[in-house]
Amino acid sequence: QAREPGQHAIESPRLEGRLPDAAAPTGTEERLSARATTLFVKVDKAPLEPVASSLVLRQWLSPPRARVGEPVIRTLTLVMEGGDGSRLSPLPAPPLPAGLSMQPDGEQQQERFVAEGVLRFERQWRQALTAEAAGSYALPAQTLRWFNTRSGRIEEAQLPAQILVFEAGAGEAAAPPPGTQSLYWVAMAILLRAWWRRW
Numbered sequence: 001q002a003r004e005p006g007q008h009a010i011e012s013p014r015l016e017g018r019l020p021d022a023a024a025p026t027g028t029e030e031r032l033s034a035r036a037t038t039l040f041v042k043v044d045k046a047p048l049e050p051v052a053s054s055l056v057l058r059q060w061l062s063p064p065r066a067r068v069g070e071p072v073i074r075t076l077t078l079v080m081e082g083g084d085g086s087r088l089s090p091l092p093a094p095p096l097p098a099g100l101s102m103q104p105d106g107e108q109q110q111e112r113f114v115a116e117g118v119l120r121f122e123r124q125w126r127q128a129l130t131a132e133a134a135g136s137y138a139l140p141a142q143t144l145r146w147f148n149t150r151s152g153r154i155e156e157a158q159l160p161a162q163i164l165v166f167e168a169g170a171g172e173a174a175a176p177p178p179g180t181q182s183l184y185w186v187a188m189a190i191l192l193r194a195w196w197r198r199w
Helices: 170-174 180-198
Strands: 006-010 015-020 029-036 041-045 055-063 065-067 074-082 100-113 121-131 136-138 142-148 153-159 162-167
Touching: 055 142, 055 153, 055 162, 121 162
Parallel strands: 065 162
Antiparallel strands: 006 041, 015 029, 055 074, 074 121, 100 121, 136 162, 142 153
16 A cells, blocks of 8 residues: 555565586585566556546435424435545535524444455434525535546536525414504493493
């Protein structure tokens, strides 16, 4: 395993021994010394992007619709095979539309060997999304650049844009308009005064 990029020479150990000489008198031996050709290994600089043979990025929302004040849980899942999960940085948060806020809601990861000894790394992020007012909010699309060891090229895993719908809360719909309660008490006072005078 190389510690730095560049051209590295791998030399063979020297083999030394003695070979009995059949043509010479008994007990005579010929000394031997040999070494294999030196091998050169070229090691490229590691890219900044995650390196893997396959990488998949997914997301889902639960629930897809919510009321104002209730969170929508967005779960992001990244599955990577043939790569080093320790070099994987968290997915950057997308720019959020006005009125929408996001809070981290936990993270977990695991590594395991699958068929034919392939190492699979899986990481999940959870985010709680809440809205200040009812309406539709657009989460922009996201891309993650990674280096594909099969093709030898930089590729992109994409998450499509999502629309979040928040409905008005039950308390907001049932709330009386401002001033209604004070008008109620004024009407009650007038009725009580009229009833008192009549009595």
